[in-house]
Amino acid sequence: MSQRGEGASRTESLRVTPEAFEALLRQLSPDRERAGELYEAIRHKLVRLFEWRGCTSPEDLADVTFNRVARRLEEGVELRAPDPYGYFCGVAHLVYKEVLRKAAREHSALARGDWPPPAAEEDEPSDARLECLRRCLAKLPPDQRDLVLRYHHGNSDQGENNIRNRQQLAREAGIPMNALRIRVHRVRRKLETCVHACLSR
Secondary structure: OOOHHHHOOHHHHOOOOHHHHHHHHHHHOOOHHHHHHHHHHHHHHHHHHHHHOOOOOHHHHHHHHHHHHHHHHHOOOOOOOOOOHHHHHHHHHHHHHHHHHHHHHHHHHHHHOOOOOOOOOOOOOOHHHHHHHHHHHHHOOHHHHHHHHHHOOOOOOOHHHHHHHHHHHHHHHOOOHHHHHHHHHHHHHHHHHHHHHHHHO
């Protein structure tokens, strides 16, 4: 946050060959059953890691992490540490940094009223995109519009303030933080779909 992968897309999570996946399992353990157990244990830790860091799609990002590791192993990298989780955690950190970069662009875009955010090389949002965003925001039910705008209120470098703001939103809605992330993600997807459809016209 696909989620449109929050910087690492769902489509990316599908770009792994059977050979790469087999290489991953072999390096986890020569015993297939044990390899499967390690796979599930590491994936669970990665999901919890992304959840702890406040990511909207922790399971998608865990899959992206696994598939990047699988591709590296297919290219000849070896897991030499007794506990392979450390290597996965390092890759997950890189994925998370991408999430932060995309989040920074999204915060900036929402603050300007430009959604979805322009590509990194674009300096200014187009008038068409801005107009589409305004129209699509106006079509949202008031509670959904208020939710997505309040959730993204603030600057990307104000981590603690943003967390407190979202915790307050969750308390007001009477739901856990994870449920709040899911709810916001659904509204964002609806908004993105509307904006893309508007631009295509």
